[in-house]
Amino acid sequence: MVIEVEQLVKTYGPVRAVDGISFEVKKGEVFGMLGPNGAGKTTTVEIIEGLRQADSGRVTVLGMDVAKVPARIKQKIGIQLQAPSLLPLLTTEEILNLFGGLYEHSLPPGEVLELLSLTESRKVMVKNLSGGQQQRLSVAMAMVNDPEIAFLDEPTTGLDPQARRGLWTVIEEMSARKKTIFLTTHYMEEAERLCDRVAIIDHGKIIALGTPQELIRNHFEEKAIQFFLEPPQPQDVWRALPGVTNVAQDESETVIYSDSIPATMSAILKYAEQHDLTRELKDLHVREASLEDLFLKLTGRKIRE
Amino acid sequence: MRAFNKLIIANFKQFIRDRTALFFTFAFPLLFMVIFGLAFSGEQDISYKIGLINNDDSPIGTSISESLRQIPVFEITEGGLDETLAELEDGDLRAVVLIPAGLEESLSSGQAADITVYYDPSQTTSSPIILSVLNQSINVINLQLTGQPVLLNLTQESIQAQQLRNIDYLVPGILAMSMLFLGMFGGVPMVEWREKQVLKRFGATPLRRSTMMFSQVAYRLILAVVQAIIIIAVAFFAFDVQIVGNWFVLLGLVLLGALTFVSIGYFAVSRAKTVEGAMPLINLVQFPMLFLSGIFFPVELFPDFMRPIVDAIPLTYLGDSFRQVMVDATPLHSLGFDVAILGVWLVVTMVLAIRFFRWE
Numbered sequence: 001m002v003i004e005v006e007q008l009v010k011t012y013g014p015v016r017a018v019d020g021i022s023f024e025v026k027k028g029e030v031f032g033m034l035g036p037n038g039a040g041k042t043t044t045v046e047i048i049e050g051l052r053q054a055d056s057g058r059v060t061v062l063g064m065d066v067a068k069v070p071a072r073i074k075q076k077i078g079i080q081l082q083a084p085s086l087l088p089l090l091t092t093e094e095i096l097n098l099f100g101g102l103y104e105h106s107l108p109p110g111e112v113l114e115l116l117s118l119t120e121s122r123k124v125m126v127k128n129l130s131g132g133q134q135q136r137l138s139v140a141m142a143m144v145n146d147p148e149i150a151f152l153d154e155p156t157t158g159l160d161p162q163a164r165r166g167l168w169t170v171i172e173e174m175s176a177r178k179k180t181i182f183l184t185t186h187y188m189e190e191a192e193r194l195c196d197r198v199a200i201i202d203h204g205k206i207i208a209l210g211t212p213q214e215l216i217r218n219h220f221e222e223k224a225i226q227f228f229l230e231p232p233q234p235q236d237v238w239r240a241l242p243g244v245t246n247v248a249q250d251e252s253e254t255v256i257y258s259d260s261i262p263a264t265m266s267a268i269l270k271y272a273e274q275h276d277l278t279r280e281l282k283d284l285h286v287r288e289a290s291l292e293d294l295f296l297k298l299t300g301r302k303i304r305e
Numbered sequence: 306m307r308a309f310n311k312l313i314i315a316n317f318k319q320f321i322r323d324r325t326a327l328f329f330t331f332a333f334p335l336l337f338m339v340i341f342g343l344a345f346s347g348e349q350d351i352s353y354k355i356g357l358i359n360n361d362d363s364p365i366g367t368s369i370s371e372s373l374r375q376i377p378v379f380e381i382t383e384g385g386l387d388e389t390l391a392e393l394e395d396g397d398l399r400a401v402v403l404i405p406a407g408l409e410e411s412l413s414s415g416q417a418a419d420i421t422v423y424y425d426p427s428q429t430t431s432s433p434i435i436l437s438v439l440n441q442s443i444n445v446i447n448l449q450l451t452g453q454p455v456l457l458n459l460t461q462e463s464i465q466a467q468q469l470r471n472i473d474y475l476v477p478g479i480l481a482m483s484m485l486f487l488g489m490f491g492g493v494p495m496v497e498w499r500e501k502q503v504l505k506r507f508g509a510t511p512l513r514r515s516t517m518m519f520s521q522v523a524y525r526l527i528l529a530v531v532q533a534i535i536i537i538a539v540a541f542f543a544f545d546v547q548i549v550g551n552w553f554v555l556l557g558l559v560l561l562g563a564l565t566f567v568s569i570g571y572f573a574v575s576r577a578k579t580v581e582g583a584m585p586l587i588n589l590v591q592f593p594m595l596f597l598s599g600i601f602f603p604v605e606l607f608p609d610f611m612r613p614i615v616d617a618i619p620l621t622y623l624g625d626s627f628r629q630v631m632v633d634a635t636p637l638h639s640l641g642f643d644v645a646i647l648g649v650w651l652v653v654t655m656v657l658a659i660r661f662f663r664w665e
Contacts, residue, residue: 051508071511079509083502089319101311102510125322141506 002027002149002180003048008057010043017043018054019204025149025182030175032195033184034291036303040204041184042082045153048182049079062148075104078147080138082154088127092118092137095126096144103145116140116170132163139170149180156190168194186303188291200295207298212291219297220289222259225268227284228252229277241267248296255293261286308512312520313527316494320528329490330532334483335539342472342544352380353435356389356401363409365450369420370404372446376438393423400424400435412450474634476540477627478600483532484559485620488566489591491525492574495662496583504664514664522567529563530556537631550630554640558630561644562623565651569619571658600624604637619650 003025010018018040025031033041046052048059050070059066061073086095093109100106113119116136121129129137135155142150152171156164171194175181185191191198192212200208200215208215222245230252238247243260258264265286272281295303320326359370374381382389382398392398401423411418422439424432498504507517533555540546548555573590577583597611598620607615615621626643628634638646 049509051505071513074509074511081502081506081509086506087315087319087503089322090315094315094318098311098315099510102308102507102512104511145510 001025002062003031003182004058004060005044005048006058008044008047008059009055010040010047010052011055016204018047020057021201021204021206023199023206023209025180026197027180028175028178029196030171030181030183030194032191032198033182033201034186034188034191034198034295034303035184035201036186036301039201041186041201042153044201045151045182045184049077049151050074051079075145076148078142078145078150080142080150080152080155082157086126086134086137086141089125091123091125092129092133092140093122095137096140099141100144105146106144107146109144112140112143115143115173117166132159132166135159135163136167136170139167143174147179149182150174151182153184154186155183156185156187164190188295188303192291198291200291200298202295202299208294215291215294216289219294220257222246222257222289223261223286224289224293225256225258225261225264225284225286227254227268228282229254229272230280233271233275233277237271238268241271246297248293250302257289257293309516309520309523312517313524316520316524330483330487330528331535333486334479334532334536337482338472338476338479338536338539338544341475352378353399353431354397355379355381355435356392356398357381357383357404358386358389358401359383359404360406361404361408365408365412366404369408369446372442373402376442378434378438390423393425396425396428399428399431400439402439472540472544473546473632474628475601476536476544476546477631477634478624480533480536480559480631481562481598481600481620481624481627482595483536484529484562484623485566485591485595487525487529487532488563488568489570489573489587491521491567492571493580493583493587495521495571496574496577497580499663499665500579508664522564525567526560526563529559533559546632548631549633555627555630558623558626558644561647561651562627565619565623565647565654568651568654568658571662572654575658575661576663594618594620598624599637619647622646 001024005024006022008018008021009016021040021044033044035041043052047054048061048066050061050066050073053067062076064073066073087098090098092113096109096112100109110119110122113122116139118133118136118140121133124133126134126137135158139152139155142152155171156167159167168190171181171183175194183191183194195212197209197211198215199206208219210218222243232249232252232254235247235249238244238254238256241256241264243258243264244256245259246257248255248257256264256268268281268284269278272278292303295301320330355373357370357373359366370381370383373379384392386401386403389398389401393401403421403423405418405420408418420443422436424435426432495504498507508514537546537548541548569590570587573586574583577586597607597614598618599615600620600623604612604615604621622638622643625637626640626647629636629640636643
């Protein structure tokens with residue numbers, strides 16, 4: 001175990017931002033903390049990193065107590081903060097050179113730039129970098145001391161899909177080098193793709209913990225049928241169909257969970273035909289249940305609301 | 306130590322890429338010096354235009370008018386009463402001297418005669434000087450006329466090693482002003498770092514806060530020394546300002562001055578949340594200090610009720626110490642007293658800055 005968290009609590013006035021969280025992170029795994037904005041992800045991560053103090057509970061990182069020796073732990077971990085806070089008049093290479101100089105042990109800037117595909121922007125000042133490049137530089141800063149654990153706090157937020165996939169590749173490469181990575185995100189598909197294990201967090205509490213496959217398998221025997229229909233039909237219509245276990249509707253988008261796909265599917269098509277809605281029924285498809293569905297099932301809300 | 310050096314190098318790299326900072330640190334004080342240096346250099350050979358009406362063509366009248374022409378600071382133009390008085394009113398002449406007719410007759414009969422001076426009392430700086438010069442000249446002529454020997458002579462000897470010109474007086478003031486600006490703006494990058502969470506980013510590394518703070522202050526002090534060297538070099542090569550004092554004492558004063566204003570600057574912005582919020586706080590402290598200190602005007606010019614303020618301002622003491630060390634000007638206070646007052650300001654504001662400074 002490289003991180004052990006026991007009964008962590010942090011309150012801000014009346015708000016219990018972190019409400020008795022316990023979990024462990026194993027060496028070499030990509031651990032994801034998932035949850036909507038304001039769920040307590042950043043607070044939890046910053047307590048583990050030694051940037052904030054918990055009200056109660058215990059955190060050990062690499063066998064050391066965070067509350068007692070934060071400076072020694074910071075030597076061995078790499079931290080990427082949510083808001084990239086960089087010095088606009090320095091080049092990417094100079095930033096890595098400066099931050100590398102703050103650690104006892106650091107990697108040559110060129111090597112880190114290579115890893116993050118920033119070699120071409122080596123002589124470019126931060127103020128002239130694109131948003132995606134700045135985000136990658138901020139991840140590079142978390143890598144410059146060749147850390148045993150890298151903490152990445154929503155590294156892909158605000159990136160376009162292409163830049164996001166680029167960063168995923170970087171994280172997969174780091175994982176291949178046996179680095180432990182602690183990732184927070186509110187993108188479920190990101191967690192499913194990257195993480196060995198995830199903790200789903202809501203209102204400061206962990207509501208599910210395990211590998212993505214485990215979690216989905218444990219909570220869903222059914223699959224999901226998804227489609228768009230305008231105008232939306234009352235939910236009770238769908239609930240009455242054979243095999244349906246649950247229904248989620250968001251304006252014209254409808255998701256029906258079913259343990260008997262052929263029966264449910266033909267019932268849906270029949271209903272559409274009877275009500276002359278066949279043309280309005282769009283993008284009908286069957287898929288496996290996802291973490292997104294799991295969050296919905298556990299909280300009754302979509303994660304990005 | 307490695308982190309300390311890297312931070313200082315990073316600071317200088319950012320500084321030389323920041324045109325605004327470069328301008329205010331180097332160009333602004335030099336511009337100030339050049340503008341004021343040129344403006345004041347014209348006053349080196351002062352002369353006053355004086356109108357003279359000589360209504361007496363006897364040898365005595367002629368000798369008086371000759372004596373007045375010999376006075377180096379007067380530029381005499383002769384003319385009629387009406388026209389010269391009109392020129393006096395227009396400000397073309399500073400004073401008009403009237404030598405009455407019949408001077409020889411009245412003097413030989415033993416009667417005193419009047420020489421009249423017309424002047425403009427609104428010319429507050431020149432009129433007293435002209436009147437006193439005329440008074441003395443008339444006294445000397447009087448002695449000559451009565452044939453009495455001159456027993457006492459006033460020999461003028463300046464107590465200063467060299468004759469001070471305006472620019473000599475100005476340069477130490479500019480140096481003190483530069484230390485004020487450099488120090489007061491010293492806290493701005495910290496506010497910016499706090500605002501943009503750079504401080505938080507550094508907090509995520511093993512870097513100690515004290516190392517970061519020391520590197521920031523050390524960087525400011527290096528900048529202060531570079532700035533002082535440039536100002537003194539330009540003053541010497543362009544305006545021939547000779548530094549007569551001890552260079553090590555001067556270096557010590559530059560460092561003490563910069564450090565004191567860095568402390569005051571940090572204290573002023575210790576609670577500011579944004580750079581926009583910090584700037585008015587800095588100006589609130591530095592502009593009154595700039596105008597109420599004695600660095601550009603003699604402290605005697607301030608009204609009495611303002612003297613306690615003038616006497617409390619650290620800039621007054623820095624200017625005074627620079628002036629006595631650089632150009633050997635007459636000190637307001639002893640050097641030790643200046644240093645002690647600066648030291649008190651330094652220690653008190655440093656304690657307050659450390660006490661109130663917010664990291665987040």
